Amino acid sequence: MxxxxxxxxxxxxxxxxxxxxxxxxxxxxxxxxxxxxxxxxxxxxxxxxxxxxxxxxxxxxxxxxxxxxxxxxxxxxxxxxxxxxxxxxxxxxxxxxxxxxxxxxxxxxxxxxxxxxxxxxxxxxxxxxxxxxxxxxLKDIDYTVKEEVDDEMVEQAKLIIDGREFIVDRILKDGTNYIKIRDIADVLGYEVTSKGSIAVLTKQ
The missing domain is CATH 3.90.1720.10 (endopeptidase domain like (from Nostoc punctiforme))
Known part of the structure; x- marks a missing residue:
């Protein structure tokens, strides 16, 4: 609650x-x-x-x-x-x-x-x-503050991959969920670099 x-x-x-x-x-x-x-x-x-x-x-x-x-x-x-x-x-x-x-x-x-x-x-x-x-x-209450950025809502979410749990930032915008590329890369064990509008993931 x-x-x-x-x-x-x-x-x-x-x-x-x-x-x-x-x-x-x-x-x-x-x-x-x-x-x-x-x-x-x-x-x-x-x-x-x-x-x-x-x-x-x-x-x-x-x-x-x-x-x-x-x-x-x-x-x-x-x-x-x-x-x-x-x-x-x-x-x-x-x-x-x-x-x-x-x-x-x-x-x-x-x-x-x-x-x-x-x-x-x-x-x-x-x-x-x-x-x-x-x-x-109170320990029984969730006081997590959702961060509003313009019309976006950023909050922490749990991502479960192959039974393993990871905490990532989830962006809610116009009714659609987005997860940051860097968070996905970290979860999968990749390094991420950017080339203009292209994100490049390289296995660590």
Whole structure:
């Protein structure tokens, strides 16, 4: 899942009620009683009114999206990068915003989406109104940036030849895929030289 896909997922869940310990499933009375017994005051008495609804908590929103369950501390501890929230302008779309005990998803423009507690549910809010201390590059999310050149899109692609995998640059232009000659030469074990508009491949 890409950062953009994570943000799109979070936007599709705006308004989903918050219940501590829920991960994006329908809450039953038995589940409510179980969570209340496990977590006590973290599960509000009024959360009982949410029985029959799909509910989620803050870390559950990301886990729901990726299918990989972690709690907010788990996302922090497995993050590939951890940065102070003061540098959020450098964060990619879909980075996590984090403070001890809480996590959300950065959607750009100084805003985030999170399951923000039993009083709010899943909402969009300004970071300036929250208390996040760090932003995280999550190991479960692909933040690869596609490089746009005019009307071309350059991205890394996997090329499999005779069962062997190679990573090459793929250029997407006008709906057609192109792979750089130099990458093909490297994969096949050739040296490439140019003579005007002619590419000459020589076995190494």
């Amino acid at each position: 890409t950062g953009e896909e994570l943000v799109a997922f979070a936007k599709s869940k705006l308004g989903v009620p918050y219940v501590y310990g829920m991960k994006g499933e329908v809450m039953t009375l038995a589940k409510y009683n179980q969570l209340k017994a496990l977590y006590g005051a973290l599960v509000w008495n009024s959360d009982k009114n949410k029985v029959g609804k799909v509910c989620c908590d803050c870390s559950g929103l990301i886990s729901w999206a990726t299918g990989i369950v972690r709690n907010s501390q788990g996302y922090h501890d497995t993050a590939l990068e951890i940065h102070p929230i003061s540098t959020i302008s450098k964060a990619p779309i879909g980075a996590a915003v984090w403070q001890k005990g809480h996590i959300g998803i950065y959607i750009g423009n100084g805003e985030y989406i999170a399951e923000d507690g039993s009083a709010y549910g899943c909402r969009k809010n300004k970071l300036s109104k929250a208390s996040f201390t760090h932003w995280l590059i």
